[in-house]
């Protein structure tokens with residue numbers, strides 16, 4: 590391991606390795622139709638930046654999020670239930686640049702902050718943010734296959750599958766599992782590898798790792814519910830002028846749709862970003878109280 594740490598101490602070696610790895614992964618995702626062209630380019634830039642700025646824990650969480658959420662998307666694609674729900678989503682299952690930055694941009698900012706002012710609290714915020722993104726994606730992909738109809742987070746009445754703010758037991762369980770996996774990934778990598786190559790930070794103890802895993806699971810689950818709540822209350826919604834269906838898309842049936850509620854700027858990407866920010870803040874708050 591020592592030779593590896595010595596070699597990767599130079600930032601340009603990490604940049605080259607990061608670019609190589611990110612281009613391979615983003616390229617594969619593009620070919621498998623998990624990412625659009627702009628999404629693949631964004632993911633490659635983001636992955637390279639994570640490897641250059643942070644240690645294994647940062648890009649490890651990113652890759653775990655990316656690989657598992659893409660895997661669930663393609664797993665769901667093979668199920669029929671999807672087509673019905675997907676039609677009213679703002680975007681299809683190919684992630685574009687907006688979705689990539691909404692999910693990972695805040696995480697990258699936290700990784701950059703840690704590179705400049707090293708402090709384990711940045712990692713807690715980061716794990717909360719990524720856990721929230723993972724929880725939301727898992728809940729969306731897996732929850733869409735729920736056999737019981739989703740219920741509205743507000744009012745608890747039954748809603749159409751795919752409706753923002755609709756929650757199911759299956760989706761909520763998936764959210765918790767997705768958040769817990771990111772917490773666990775962050776904890777294991779933080780304990781076994783340095784938080785950043787360029788600083789000799791104090792070791793991340795096993796006890797701290799357990800706290801990180803638990804906080805990640807809690808913050809991520811809360812983030813997913815905040816996401817559902819914002820989606821139901823504030824997110825912009827349209828009604829198609831042609832077929833009458835409610836949709837997150839500004840266009841439906843090739844005609845501009847009529848806005849029926851929410852704020853025009855509060856798109857699904859903005860909702861994801863805000864929910865992730867809440868999860869990150871909650872993770873820092875819990876870490877403050879706990880350690």
Ligand SMILES: [Zn+2]
Pocket residue numbers: 829830831832833834841842
């Ligand atoms: Zn329509």
